[in-house]
Amino acid sequence: MARRTARRLMNGLVAVAMTVGVAAACSPAGPGEDPGGDPTRVQTASGALQGVADGDVVRFRGVPYAQPPVGELRWAPPVPVTPWSAVRAADRSGPPCAQSAPPPAGPQVEEDCLHLDVTVPARPAAVPRPVMVWLHGGGFSTGAGSDHDPRRLAAQGDVVVVTVDFRLGTFGYLALPGMIDPGSYGLQDQQAALAWVRRNAAAFGGDPANITLFGQSGGAVAVCGQLTSPAARGLFDKAILQSGSCGTTLAAGAAGPGSPAFGAFWRPMAHARRTGISVAENLGCTDPTTRLACLRGVPADRLLAQPTPVTAAATGDSTLPVDPRDALRSGRFADVPVLSGHTADEQRFIANLFALLGQPVTAAAYPELIATGFGEDADAVLGEYPLASYPDAASAWTAVHTDSGYVCPQLDTTAALATRGPVFGYEFADPTAPPTIPDPTGTTAGATHASELFYLFDQPGKPVRADGSVQMLTPVQRQVADTMIAAWTTFARTGAPPTGPGAWPAWHGLTSAVHVFTADPGRPTRADPAARHHCAFWAGLGR
Known part of the structure; x- marks a missing residue:
């Protein structure tokens, strides 16, 4: 089953x-x-x-x-x-x-x-x-x-x-x-x-x-596209990008065993x-x-x-006259306040999928999986993400694809948008978050792709544990959820996250700190995601 x-x-x-x-x-x-x-x-x-x-x-x-x-x-x-x-x-x-x-x-x-x-x-x-x-x-x-x-x-x-x-x-x-x-x-x-x-x-x-x-995810990619579309000017006043950007990409194998590369949307x-x-x-x-x-x-x-x-939108018509990535680089996008962020362990849900399909990411499989995804850059990637730095091979593989496919492109988009208007960054990093795909090993999945949605929305019949039972948010997770709902809706109301203790910093370049949502709603933190997610390395590879 x-x-x-x-x-x-x-x-x-x-x-x-x-x-x-x-x-x-x-x-x-x-x-x-x-x-x-x-x-x-x-x-x-x-x-x-x-x-x-x-x-x-x-x-x-x-x-x-x-x-x-x-x-x-x-x-x-x-x-x-x-x-x-x-x-x-x-x-x-x-x-x-x-x-x-x-x-x-x-x-x-x-x-x-x-x-x-x-x-x-x-x-x-x-x-x-x-x-x-x-x-x-x-x-x-x-x-x-x-x-x-x-x-x-x-x-x-x-x-x-x-x-x-x-x-x-x-x-x-x-x-x-x-x-x-x-x-x-x-x-x-x-x-x-x-x-x-x-x-x-x-x-x-x-x-x-x-x-x-x-x-x-794909909805956030679409929001980014709308920010660059002349036809969307004046249709909205603020934007929020969650785990998706104009530069989101997927390497070969990143979406599951045997999945093709998806270079861009x-x-x-x-x-x-x-x-x-x-x-x-x-x-x-x-x-x-x-x-x-x-x-x-x-x-x-x-x-x-x-x-x-x-699965990709065409560029070169009145909806998207140019590739949204090029539009960002040249400053051709709507000047509206933006909230932009990612989860700390985006790709863990696919590592779980490998395990569910009977093909877990093991130490023996790790080099081959990296070679499949990154070709001639595989040795450099293995050097930057050695197995010894992670608790297991699945965590190493998760970090590689989280950083290359999601976080670093998200930060590039965030930095570009910040050249025109107020932009606020966040990272969802509650390691106790319910998984979007259950981990069959029973270990904590971390803050995987789409796990923040359980904190903002009710989703009937979800999240689901490995045994098939529905998992409810704990009282502490509900407190984190309340904090996030207040942040999202305050931004919608005012164009900025809440002020006061733990107020978010505005974005000022790739070295800027972002607001981090953790398992402790009473202790907001800040972090430099570019350093923690190896973005200088990926930029050096041209990815």
Whole structure:
């Protein structure tokens, strides 16, 4: 059972390892109230919604923000949603967007998926609340907004939280000649959702002039892309990047046994079109004059089964005129406050995956795994990360890929963003954090990739122990979670983390300290992550 679960997890994680209209607004005294005073009913620019009261929050689920991207709208820019006249039930989340490896027990995925969920504190507000728009992770390939329940963020932080679904994989990033602005439809969907939120924030008691775009892993990579996209200017006012940046990369083997290298989440348009042509040929659409029409007629399940991966956004169109990494270097990005950070042991969850698949990272396997990932640089990497410096081979392997693929690229992005505006760095380093993939050896997994999400969101049925039981946060972990929620929502409200004892330092270059979240919420610490994660070494290798 564990091996089958691990294989499913690997399939889903292989790409991870990433005119404002005014709606009929409520009175500031009550979130989302219609003129009749019912907080579960709102009038948006698209039509009336009937949400549900759920304890300390009110939820509006499955709200369409664009027309279904099917038929002639498959591989087309998102089209504004058609308004509805009757009151629309908003009591369940929409289906996850079509993806090749949905959660084994999850809901049915569909192409008709451009929906969002809005979670609002139930208590009245004296003034409009900040709005936080969440982009889920999954490496541009998997995941859903409904994977994350923002109840605690909304209720404790007194903010409106919007979770979004957007096109993924082949449906979101295919590029072919004849398409309009191809290869970035997932990012365009996110922009359409942000525009919808800007238009309708007031209807939910939110402040349309105070929108924070935040995401984790692939969602954070997308946030970084939006920071560099001219088409996203003015759609959000602050940004949070969690374990994902414009430079996030994965070496060969970093996403699991036999996984290919994933150099970046961005591809030149010519490269993206070559990939698109390969997809078309796989599916028998070989005539250039009819290729796009032919592909639009292919059933979704056949598109999902085709073997050519489409997991990167194309650059060279109006969405991303240049590679976001180049945009950062040249200063072409939005000047907004940014919160940017990583976890201390990002890749431990993949080391656990190796073990679950019966291929643990051992001292004997370590040199070969490093050679697979780093080729001619392998000897240098082994010299910088000798086994003698770590408690075991899995920890050494974790450090190599944590530093090269996540932390150092994150710090490069953070430093570039700090040249234009206020930027605040953090490291999540609670070694007791629940693992995203259980460690079959029973040892502590450390602060692995996505483990900080358990502190910000509720995730039904997670985290899971190695024996399959659900693991709850301990009282101390809940204190850390409360501290993090206060930090995230204070940043959304003011553009800076909380002040007072333990206040975060602003970023001032690669040697700047970042705020560290540890297992002791009463003792905030600072650290120089560039030194601790060997970033000078990786820069010397050109990685």
